[in-house]
Amino acid sequence: MDLSRWENIVLKNLWILAKKGITKISETEIKEFCDLNSTEISSAVSWLDFKKLISVDKIEHKDYNLTEEGKTYLETGLPEEKLYELLKEKGKLKIRDVMEVLGPEKGKIALIQLSKFNIKPSGGEISFQISGELESTMINRKKILSKIQVSKKLDPGEMKELIELQKRGLIEERKKTVRIVSINELGINYAMNSGNAEKLEQLTPEIIAEGSWRGREFRSYDLNVPVERIIGGSLHPLTYLIREIREIFLEMGFTEMHGDYVQYAAWNMDALFIPQDHPARDLQDTFFLQSQNRINFQHPEILPKLKKVHENGISGYSGWRYSWKEEKAKELLLRTHTTVNTIKYLYEHPEPPSAIFSIEKVFRHESVDWKHLAELHQIEGAVHSKDSSLSSLKWLIRTFYRKLGFEKLSFIPAYYPYTEPSMDVVVEINGKEVELGGSGLFRPEVLRPFRIRNNVIAWGLGLERLAMLYYDLKDIREIYESDIEWLKNYRIRIT
Structure with missing residues (x-):
């Protein structure tokens, strides 16, 4: 049995320390006694353990950091x-x-x-x-x-x-596994009797030029050493989750809808009764496009209706009481939500009943951190029916989330500009309460200008945040990192 240079150095130092009475030492402490870096020591310890020349105990430490x-x-x-x-x-x-x-x-x-x-x-x-x-x-x-x-x-x-x-x-737990190493009897015998440290492992240009390879032994290699099993390709975790959610909607009788990334503010904001001075329309929240190459504005006939409802409201509702500007409504932006798909679909298909959903990408001018992305997917479901009500909304949400694996959920009062009443959905997963999405009934100011007379109920959630829960991730950015080990071994963590 031959050892590499790193293995020899670590083993000899463990032997010397054992003779001094230091029988156990952490992997990180070994660095103090030899001229190897952490990666080299870690590799050497793993191979010495595999070759049964040392004993390794794993101790898990836990500490906390503020996010x-x-x-x-x-x-x-x-x-x-x-x-x-x-x-x-x-x-x-x-x-x-x-x-x-x-x-x-x-x-x-x-x-x-x-x-x-x-x-x-x-x-x-x-x-x-x-x-x-x-x-x-x-x-x-x-x-x-x-x-x-x-x-x-x-x-x-x-x-x-x-x-x-x-x-x-607000606080994240960090678990760190420390390996405690001790040389065993087989390792001591090997360290005492082997001169293997001087064997050459590879030929370099310097060794060839100097001729120092002459008269020296080369380290032998075991071609039968087990190697890592090669695993074939599989679905990306996010693709798998999208397929699961799409299947749930289709099983419930919903129809999938689609929309474009680039939208006019009139559809993305104004049609949803979001006032033109709302903070969500600021540059720090929305990606506006500077290009003057306008795309075709679908259904320009809605603009006078939007002006009327924003300025003067509808019967029984006062509106926002400000001077609505058509030029602001015609600003181009990257859609900030998929609810724009819903309102367009309802305008083009005003007759009930309809049950629709979408799982598509949206864009927010967010500071990217452990739970925020500037580019993400939003999942949306909506039902337009004469029987739509707060009770049916709760029933649909419970059914949808139960199919996703969430049995315990509750509803918290919330505020959204285009729904009233509004609720946030809080689910319990692995003993934790997590807010997964928003829901509500579309306001009359959204529906009546488009001659939609029946209630529309809707709910939605962020796909990536859901994926964090499904795959037990601590940072939303990990979803898009090409960590091959995780991609090969990911499992759903909901219990």
């Missing part, structure tokens, strides 16, 4: 803390005002967290009520974030709150 979101909240305050202080100052706030002040994402988080302490919206508003339990919980949460930031240990009583912050993605 970028956790660091931000530690510095600027938790969303629930901000909303609680705002309510204490104002006494009462409309849900829409909460979303405008805190932003849609933080606003939803704040409402969900406050609802856990029985401070819940009612009639489109949320009112202040003092909660000593909430106040002490917020103090504890910030204390834990601060401790993690400076790598302090947590008290046993803080572990429950730590788990809650982990569920929210």
Whole structure:
């Protein structure tokens, strides 16, 4: 049995350390005693273990880090803390005002967290009520974030709150496996009796030029050493998930719809009753196109209708009461959601009933981090029927998510410009509560201008965020990284 140069160096050093009474040493500590890097040592340890010259014990260490979101909240305050202080100052706030002040994402988080302490919206508003339990919980949460930031240990009583912050993605757990190495009797005998370290492993130009290869032995190679099994191609995890979701919709009797990446703001925003001064239409949220090469504007007859509903509303609804600009409606952009597919389909197919879905790419001007992408897929389902109601929406959502493997789910009041009432869907997966998507009934201001008289219910979620849960990923960017090991061995993690 021949060893490589790296294996010989590691084995000889383990033997020397054993003679000094150091019988066990971590893989990382070996580096202090030899001139090898971490990769070389790791490879040598693996092969020495395979050749049964050393014994290796694996010990798993666990520590915690703040995510970028956790660091931000530690510095600027938790969303629930901000909303609680705002309510204490104002006494009462409309849900829409909460979303405008805190932003849609933080606003939803704040409402969900406050609802856990029985401070819940009612009639489109949320009112202040003092909660000593909430106040002490917020103090504890910030204390834990601060401790993690400076790598302090947590008290046993803080572990429950730590788990809650982990569920929210503010703290991430890091597991590190440390290999503890010890030389065995076979390894000692080999180190004592082998002069193998001087054997040549490869011919280099320098060795040939110097002639130093003469009179030296070359290391032999075992051609029967097991090699890694080659695994053939398979579906990408995201493709697999898309096929599964498409099959669910088709089984439920839905029809698939499609749309273009490039849309006019009139269809993407105005047709959904999103005002032209809404924050979602800012450059920091939407990719607008500078090109003057206009694509064909489908159904220009909708523009006067959109102007009327935005400026003056419809019977029973006041509208936004501002001066609507056609030039803003004709701005080109990369679609920000697939709901544009839904409203176009409904305009072209106004007669009920219809059940439609799409799984397509959308674009958001996001800062890319562990849970956000600038280019992602959105899954959407919608039903137009005289029987559509909040109850049927809940039933459809439960059926859809149950087919995806989510048995426990709940509905949280939410705000979206084009649905009322609106709900976020929160599911329980592997013991964690996770917000998966939004839902609601389309507002009359969206439907009546297009002569759609029956209710339309809809729901949607982000495919990549769902994939994170399915495949137990900690970072959404991992989905698109070409990690061959993961692509060969990925498994669905929902239990």
